[in-house]
Amino acid sequence: MRVVVGITGATGTVYGCRLLEELNERNIETTIIVSKVALEILRMENGLGRKDLERFGEVYDSTDMMAPTASGSCKFDSLVVSPCSMKTLAEIANGVSSSLIARTADVALKERRKVILVTRETPLSMIHLKNMLRVTSAGGIVMPASPGFYHNPKTIGELVDYIIGKVLDQLGIENDLFKRWGEPPEG
Numbered sequence: 758m759r760v761v762v763g764i765t766g767a768t769g770t771v772y773g774c775r776l777l778e779e780l781n782e783r784n785i786e787t788t789i790i791v792s793k794v795a796l797e798i799l800r801m802e803n804g805l806g807r808k809d810l811e812r813f814g815e816v817y818d819s820t821d822m823m824a825p826t827a828s829g830s831c832k833f834d835s836l837v838v839s840p841c842s843m844k845t846l847a848e849i850a851n852g853v854s855s856s857l858i859a860r861t862a863d864v865a866l867k868e869r870r871k872v873i874l875v876t877r878e879t880p881l882s883m884i885h886l887k888n889m890l891r892v893t894s895a896g897g898i899v900m901p902a903s904p905g906f907y908h909n910p911k912t913i914g915e916l917v918d919y920i921i922g923k924v925l926d927q928l929g930i931e932n933d934l935f936k937r938w939g940e941p942p943e944g
Contacts (some may be wrong), residue, residue: 758805759786759833760928761865763819763858764810767877769840769902770802770903771913775921776839779812783930787814788826788833795819813901819856826861829868835928836865839875840902843885846876849897850888862897872897873927875920898927908936 760780764773773795780787785833789810791799799805810816817824825831838858848859849872865872872893876899878885889899904910904919915935922934 758835758928758930761788761790761833761836762813762839763790763836763841763861763863764792764795765819765838765842765845765858765900766792766797766798767840767842767845768798768802769875769877770799770805771917772794772875772877772902772920773839774799774805774810775917776801776837776924777810778922779925779930779932779934781813785930789814789816789827790819790824790861791816792819792856792858817857819858821857822860824857826864829864831864833865833870835871836861837873837875837924837928838862839873839910839924840877841874843876843878843888844865844890846874846885846888846899849874850891850895855942863923866895866897869896871928873924874899875924876901900927905935907938908934 849862854860854863862872902920904916910916918934922932925932
């Protein structure tokens with residue numbers, strides 16, 4: 758399995774980082790696409806930079822339209838954009854390939870590959886909702902970073918793991934990052 762992970766300039770870069778950690782633990786090949794603003798937010802929110810991402814796979818700048826994932830001939834199974842800004846959502850929803858992340862999503866959708874967008878914005882405008890509907894209608898999965906609380910999370914990490922566990926579920930990857938509904942309490 759090969760997963761492309763896009764990290765955009767929305768807050769919540771911890772979601773992309775945690776996803777990369779989990780994919781790495783499972784020896785799943787990853788390619789990373791990161792925007793310039795995402796690198797700034799990554800540094801601000803997590804104290805991390807591009808070099809930190811490079812330990813998980815090849816890293817491409819979102820302006821690099823010559824990168825392999827810009828072509829349908831590039832073999833990858835899924836694209837996860839985590840976090841996904843509303844700008845990137847709009848580009849993907851409307852087929853505007855002005856960044857490598859949006860172009861890779863365009864490629865994935867046309868090739869009938871899985872596209873998962875972990876959106877980060879609140880509240881949502883009608884424009885955001887219509888873009889989410891367009892992506893869903895095109896075969897993508899819109900997964901707002903809205904963690905559940907029935908598993909009684911005690912830390913921010915547990916809230917993040919809930920979302921990443923749900924992303925892994927969508928990718929068909931077994932995980933136990935959160936207690937599932939109806940599971941007995943740990944004792």
